[in-house]
Amino acid sequence: MADIQGTDRTGDADWAITDEEVVAFTSDLIRIDTTNRGGGDCRERPAAEYVAERLAEAGVEPTLLESAPGRTNVVARIPGSDPGAPGLLVHGHLDVVPADPAQWRVHPFSGEVRDGMVWGRGAVDMKNTNAMVLALVRAWGRTGRGPRRDVVVAFTADEEDSAAYGADWLVREHAGLFEGCTEGIGESGGYTFHAATPGGDPVRLYPIGAGERGSAWLRLTAHGTAGHGSKANPDNAVGELAAAVARIHRHRWPVRLTSTTRAAITEIAAALGRKVDLDAPGFSPELDIDPLLESLGAAGALVGSTLRNSANPTMLEAGYKVNVIPETATAGVDGRVVPGGEAEFASTMDELTGDRVAWEYAHHSVPLLSPVESPTFAAMRAALLAHDPDGQVVPVCLTGGTDAKQFSQLGITGYGFSPLRMPPGLDLAPLYHGVDERVPVDGLRFGARVLDRFLTTVE
Numbered sequence: 001m002a003d004i005q006g007t008d009r010t011g012d013a014d015w016a017i018t019d020e021e022v023v024a025f026t027s028d029l030i031r032i033d034t035t036n037r038g039g040g041d042c043r044e045r046p047a048a049e050y051v052a053e054r055l056a057e058a059g060v061e062p063t064l065l066e067s068a069p070g071r072t073n074v075v076a077r078i079p080g081s082d083p084g085a086p087g088l089l090v091h092g093h094l095d096v097v098p099a100d101p102a103q104w105r106v107h108p109f110s111g112e113v114r115d116g117m118v119w120g121r122g123a124v125d126m127k128n129t130n131a132m133v134l135a136l137v138r139a140w141g142r143t144g145r146g147p148r149r150d151v152v153v154a155f156t157a158d159e160e161d162s163a164a165y166g167a168d169w170l171v172r173e174h175a176g177l178f179e180g181c182t183e184g185i186g187e188s189g190g191y192t193f194h195a196a197t198p199g200g201d202p203v204r205l206y207p208i209g210a211g212e213r214g215s216a217w218l219r220l221t222a223h224g225t226a227g228h229g230s231k232a233n234p235d236n237a238v239g240e241l242a243a244a245v246a247r248i249h250r251h252r253w254p255v256r257l258t259s260t261t262r263a264a265i266t267e268i269a270a271a272l273g274r275k276v277d278l279d280a281p282g283f284s285p286e287l288d289i290d291p292l293l294e295s296l297g298a299a300g301a302l303v304g305s306t307l308r309n310s311a312n313p314t315m316l317e318a319g320y321k322v323n324v325i326p327e328t329a330t331a332g333v334d335g336r337v338v339p340g341g342e343a344e345f346a347s348t349m350d351e352l353t354g355d356r357v358a359w360e361y362a363h364h365s366v367p368l369l370s371p372v373e374s375p376t377f378a379a380m381r382a383a384l385l386a387h388d389p390d391g392q393v394v395p396v397c398l399t400g401g402t403d404a405k406q407f408s409q410l411g412i413t414g415y416g417f418s419p420l421r422m423p424p425g426l427d428l429a430p431l432y433h434g435v436d437e438r439v440p441v442d443g444l445r446f447g448a449r450v451l452d453r454f455l456t457t458v459e
Helices: 012-031 045-057 127-143 167-173 237-250 261-273 285-295 297-304 340-351 377-386 405-410 441-457
Strands: 063-066 072-078 087-093 117-119 150-154 181-186 192-195 202-213 216-223 310-318 328-339 357-365 392-398 413-416 439-440
Touching: 012 045, 012 127, 012 150, 012 441, 045 063, 045 072, 045 127, 045 150, 045 328, 045 392, 063 202, 072 167, 087 127, 117 405, 127 150, 127 216, 150 167, 150 261, 167 405, 192 216, 192 237, 192 297, 202 261, 202 297, 202 377, 216 237, 237 310, 237 328, 237 357, 237 377, 261 285, 261 297, 261 392, 285 297, 297 392, 310 377, 328 340, 340 357, 377 413, 377 441, 439 441
Parallel strands: 087 150, 087 181, 181 413, 202 392
Antiparallel strands: 063 072, 072 150, 117 439, 192 202, 202 413, 216 328, 216 357, 310 328
16 A cells, blocks of 8 residues: 655645644544534534634634534635635534443543544544544645635534534525535545455455435324223224334335446446446346345445435334323334435335325435546545555445535535545444544544645646
């Protein structure tokens, strides 16, 4: 693997400062507990103030925007060298999901550096990327360098819930801050995924997010006749709800291959030394796609959850006493929708819930599809390969959602690009929202260099 030390874009002495800062900023941000428990229960302001102070020290003027007490966002614009070029959004969220210290080897809000790793909640999702951006902006301030395009950096609240206090609010109330931005980069892409050819030769893949499944969080409600638990009651809300939930659980959604997913399968297979033709006569997505992904080994996981719509029952609530039949029963379902699959999702839910159970969106965001054949994607690919020439960059559709969905309402095309080098044996995916979340120090420094090359060269 290429040595990350040294670059043709700045001196070694300045990178030494950036290398120290990216690690220190990651640790500092982790120590600021910004746990988002949902329903408005979060306070990002201390992290937002920290970010704003680091930006101000670099000569950048940050704007703190509070959507509700404690729910603070930070936005700043760094002028580019080409005033005629469109702007580029770089966004990252400040909140994190909960963590139980009793389950961790290292306290989740310690930010401890141990065994070459920075440990803690947010280490990969995504205070690490926020730290890279801060360190990079400060390096530009020291050296007088900067991006080619105007770069708008946005550090948002509430991404780990509904974005109502963060990106969604910014888009509705402060759209002018993002004027001129045509594309944006955010979390969940550009990291090392270790795979192997059929012969066992190691391959380093770098998936870049070029699409996202939409979010369709549902609330199901069944109404019936309340009564005594000892008496026959065919109008039982719990039974009707349970039947609908079971149908949703058992449903097999059909394969829907988007342009991004088709490109992902083809390019992943090619990187592993296999030629795949999804348009070959006789190829059946329903019959052949799962065996095809199995043949790709571990790399098949990059695609498997993006082939179809999905709906997973996650919550049930009914009753207050075992011998009382309740009048109402409710359930929560986490639905995800592939680009182009929204009508199919809604009609299928109508069918699966039936006449006795009503469903509604508790939270709904659109799926995204971003072009793979674009100068921006090419620049991300080139930046990664500049620092790992033997890597293989591939497009993927993200299984979940990011703030890119909200910013798409402003016409901003979003990509998942938070570069990070991961060592063999440490997979990134289980660390998201997982126990013992941690990030390699070396990976942070790699990511800062890749971001620097991308932001200073992208056309």
